[in-house]
Amino acid sequence: MDVFTALQTAVSGLKAQSFSLENISGNIANSQTTGFKRVDTNFVDLIAEQETPSRQVAGTVAANSRQTTTVQGSLNATNIGTNMALNGDGFFVVQSKTGDTNGQTTFSTGDSYTRRGDFALDKDGYLVNGAGSYLKGTSLDPITGQATGEGPIKISNSILPARPTSTITYSANLPKTPATTNASASxxxxxxxxxxxxxxxxxxxxxxGTATVSAADAASFVNGSIAGPSLTAYSASGGPVSIQTRWAKVQNADATATPATSDVWNLFYADKSAVTSTATSWTNAGTAFQFNGSGQLTSPTATAVTIPALTVDGVNLGNIQLNYGSGGLTAYTSSGGTVTTNTLTQDGYTSGTLNNLSITTDGKVSGTYSNGNTLSLANVKVVQFNNSDGLKANSNGTYAQTLESGTPLVGLNGTTVVGGNVEQSNTDIASEFSKMIVTQQAYSANTKVISTSQDMMSALINIIR
Structure with a gap:
């Protein structure tokens, strides 16, 4: 290596350290940018070809960028329901807005990827982050839960229609000996x-079968039965209907009888929502529930029965499925002689308006409505790459797929979505200051090499004077 080569090497050092300072500057500038991933610098030595090992030289230097997309930034709670952060690998899939045509928003055809999750609803109901990127995912029908399309997620604020009750889920223990008013130990x-x-x-x-209790027999019926579950169901128009029920044991088991008999219970429901013993008629739900001596249900063998044309206050709710599941109804001994209800739900609801949104850990956008229901409205699209550091960084915190990154793999794959949070920049200011000091010293040292080379060349020139 001669003096001129040393000069060139020092110049390459200046360029490399300048490149490093540029990355450090960008990292510090974006230390508060949501979802930003710092860019580190790799230095690579370039060795000129030499004939013998004894004549090898250190050579010049080049600087390259190294992405840190796999380095997690800290999560910051925002208490904004539509904000979200990825805890683990992966990226949100986003598109950019290209315009509005005839009142319809148009988007770019290609996908971009981002860790910036400060999404909020815009005026049209789309989820857009602070950099203007629109979140993609699968829209869901809030009533059926079925997918309705894929693209930028748009949340509708239309009224959720009422859903009539079609299924009652119920499990309980009926006492071996019910404590009815008529019961006498003797x-x-x-x-x-x-x-x-x-x-x-x-x-x-x-x-x-079918059977009813007239209002005239209401008092004696109540005396011979015990209170069952009470719940509110909903008609097709969303109107609430109060259902009052009673259980009545109609037969005791007798192993000596021919044929042997089982414990048999019937469920009755009141034909009016306001129950009085002297003015309410009752309808048998239509099924004999038979239990063996061990208190286990033997008939019907199915896990659900149908209550035909359940009608209260003149409102016909239609055929209601009573779903008690496997082992949901038992007839074990109970000291109190009353029904012990374990589960009681129904699937109907009145109409409602959207109150707020939240994000679940599996990436669902859930809406809470004024009728108390929380329903899934969309699935957020999250992808991962085999080499996410091979992505090309673009403006607005987005990345583009490259040959080095590979194709996107759809799914969380162990990553969780944290709602009400955003991911902070993974820049560490203290570390960047340390790197800046080292860079400054290296840059100054390279300038010393240049000035020294200049002095040596001046001395060489002065030989011939």
Whole structure:
């Protein structure tokens, strides 16, 4: 290496350190930018070809950028429901807005990828982040939960229509000996419903059937039964309907009988929402629930039965499925003689308006409505890359796919979405200041090499004077 080569090498050092300072400057400038990933600098030595190892020289230097997209930034709670952060690898898929045509928003055809999750609703209901990127995902029908399309997520603020009750989910334990008003320890079978005051017997002892209790028999029916579940169901128009029920044991098990009999229970519902013993008629739900001596349900063998044309206050709710599941109804001994309800829900609701949005850990956009329901409205699209540091960084905190990054792999794959949070920049100011000091010293040292080379060349020139 001669003096001229040393001069060139020092110039390459100046360029490399200048490049490093440029990255440090950008990192510090974006230390508060949501989702920003710092850019580090790699230095690479360039060795001129030499004939023998004894004549090798250190050579010049080049500087390259190194992405840190896999380095997690800290999460900062914002208490904004539509904000989201990725805890783990991956990127949100976004598009940019290209214009509005006839009131319709148009978007870029290609996808971009970002870690910036400060999304909020714009005036049209789209989820857009602070850099103007529109979040992509799969829109869902809030009623059925089925996918309705893929693209930029748009949240509708239209009224959620009412859903009539079609299924009641119920599980409970019926007491072996119900504590009815008629029950007497000295009278065998007095706990059973039996024949009513008018002489009618509304019991169904096996299979299915129809039976009713007239208002005139209401008092004796109440005395021979125990309170069952009470709940509010909804009609097709969304109107609430209060359902009052009672359980009545209509037969005791008798192993000596021919054929042997089982414990049998019937469920009744009131035909009016306001129950009085003297003015309310009752309808048998239509099924005989048979239990063996161990208190286990033996008939029906299905996990659900249908209550036909359930009608309260003149409102016909239609055929309602009573779903008790496997082992959901039992008849074990209970000291209180009352029904112990374990589960009681129904699937209907009245109409409602959207109150707020939130993000679940599996990437669903959930809406909470004024009727108390929380329904899934969209699935956020998240992708990962085999080499995410191979992505090309663009403006606005977005990245573009390259040959080095590979193709996007759709799915969380172990990453979780944290709602109400955003990911901060992964820049460490203290570390950047340390790198800046080292860069400054290296830059100054290279200038010393240039000045020294200049002095040596001046001395060489002065030889011939």
């Amino acid at each position: 009278v065998a079978g007095s706990e059973l419903l039996g024949t009513l005051a008018s002489g009618a017997n509304p019991a169904i002892l096996s299979g299915t």
